[in-house]
Amino acid sequence: MSAEVRDVFKLSRDWLSVQEVVDTVSSSSCGAISVFIGTTREDQVDGRKVVGLEYEAYESMVQSELTKLCADIRTRWPSVRHVCIHHRLGWVSVGEASVIMAISSPHRHEGQQAVQYCISQLKANAPIWKKEVYDNQETSWRENSE
Amino acid sequence: MSAEVRDVFKLSRDWLSVQEVVDTVSSSSCGAISVFIGTTREDQVDGRKVVGLEYEAYESMVQSELTKLCADIRTRWPSVRHVCIHHRLGWVSVGEASVIMAISSPHRHEGQQAVQYCISQLKANAPIWKKEVYDNQETSWRENSE
Amino acid sequence: MTVTVLFFAKSAELAGLKEEELVAVPTPISSKDLWGLLLRKHPRLLVLEGQVVLAVRQQYVAICDQVLTLADGDEVAVVPPLSGG
């Protein structure tokens, strides 16, 4: 068993592959891979229907914030093995994934807790923004409540 | 938004596809898909190396136990949308997935809690057994500790 | 009654088979007495005592004084400690 660990981030204008994210964290020293997928929900806002989201990011700072976040996760859950986070940018249609993250760990509890923490902290700290686009062409910048 | 919900179980002698499990629970009314993947860990047990696991199941009763489990999950987290569980049977090499489960929900917290509960209850109640197979051909039936 | 007994995992290895018909089973019968019948046919199952439960018509039943009413064709399974996932 090697001591090598991986933190892999990707900001992508293309469709996200859950298989790719899972393969990135796969390790024969781990019995658990915990995954979270955030998808665009078909919402009604004030009678307007959401048809998709438009994402933008301060890309270089996303990299530095996620690097800090992974260091933080490894302090809290030292047994965490690999972390992979893919986030979409640009246009994301309703039903598509905007973020996929996976964490491998020897046992499941630490990985499941780490994924919950990871998505909460990403929403709180990663410089990424989305606006909802409605069926009447109007748009509205969102704000994470948490 | 329709009221239709899906509980999908599969016992499979083939490689499990995380993409297939995720696609099965995908819903435009949901913003979150929580996933757990259990993989075969490369363990050392008393100096013998685990090369894989051999699974067997009381297949018809697995179906009935998972049906009960999903009903239980829907009572605890009524907003849970779709549940999909695939479990391997037969020979599973080190590093491969033995179980993949995904749950979709409008918001992430209930789905993440439901997945944790689902894997704990599956391990406690689904009539499935595995034996470890070692590099010296010896085998040993396992017992879930939880 | 004639019931079908299913053996899984270590119990199948110990019994040397996966399935058999058990004939002339009295009913009602306690789960402890049903386990006793199985032990008489397959003494090697004794190593599982204290760890095993039964499943009768796909419902788990501890080995105890609980009384079971069996019907012809009922499925009874020997359930060693679970290890799915």
Add this chain to the structure above:
Amino acid sequence: MTVTVLFFAKSAELAGLKEEELVAVPTPISSKDLWGLLLRKHPRLLVLEGQVVLAVRQQYVAICDQVLTLADGDEVAVVPPLSGG
């Protein structure tokens, strides 16, 4: 000092641009005064007041009395409420 200012999301829409050079910025300067300079150039940013923070060399800085030491070429970003994920 000359710093590069980056505008994101709603701040880019309000300022009408995504990036500009800001020249003759005094240093040290409080983050509040730096925000004041940006407001003078882009008065429409005022609608973000109370919600926005800055990022200076990729570190978040609240708009307050905190004193910043700037160097030529430093990157300053206007950061409206985040909504990633």
